[in-house]
Amino acid sequence: MRLSPDDHFRVRALYENIRDWIKRGELPPGARLTYAELYTWPGATHCHIASSALWLLRKDGLVETRRGLGSRVVVPGQEWSVPEEDRYLPLRLWVEKTMRQRLADGVYPPGTRIPPLEELREEFDVSKTTVRFGLSPLIRARYLLVQSFNQRRTTASSYRWTERGTIVTEAVKQVPRDELLRPDERDDLPPNGKFEAWGASNTLIAWSRHSRCKVSYHVLYTRVYRYYWPIKAAMTTPTN
Structure with a gap:
């Protein structure tokens, strides 16, 4: 994304503020820098400003970013890595686990919106699809509520649909x-990755090529892994 001259000024201001706080000890070694926190500071009007400021801080060696962990102030002589018990978790499960921890710790209180997908994608360094998969269990459990879309007039003859966001419910x-x-x-997911149907055992991609399957692999994968459809229903229900 190309930043405007005003955005460049905001990036520089945010970078200098964080740099000074680190040097004065107001942000001690190991302090986490989440987008939710950066948004409370002057100048961080959107995720691209925050990510650009973090890039400058990483260049100075003051901040480090790890995939699946986020960003923190560098701790001299200490390596930062995913805990051993979580090292081999799929990224979507790591997103889910991290978001659950934030809900439990009150980082996102009930009634507030969690960061948009783009910000979470930037922070976790994963795709938006992975973020959606990570949030899906929290939405199903009704800890999160996806609000509807707004229709906003952009010109006399056209409209733009904008997402209102995902809010934290009182259920937490x-x-x-x-x-x-x-x-x-997911008790219904087989440990060997093979799904039973019609007396045979196949991987999901093999079933997508089967003569009984009426949908594409992408639709089949989404139904089974994201929406928990039974394998036969997922294969035999055509899309509208």
């Missing part, structure tokens, strides 16, 4: 903390 206060932190369990 109504469940025990350990339940909120517990990752979503």
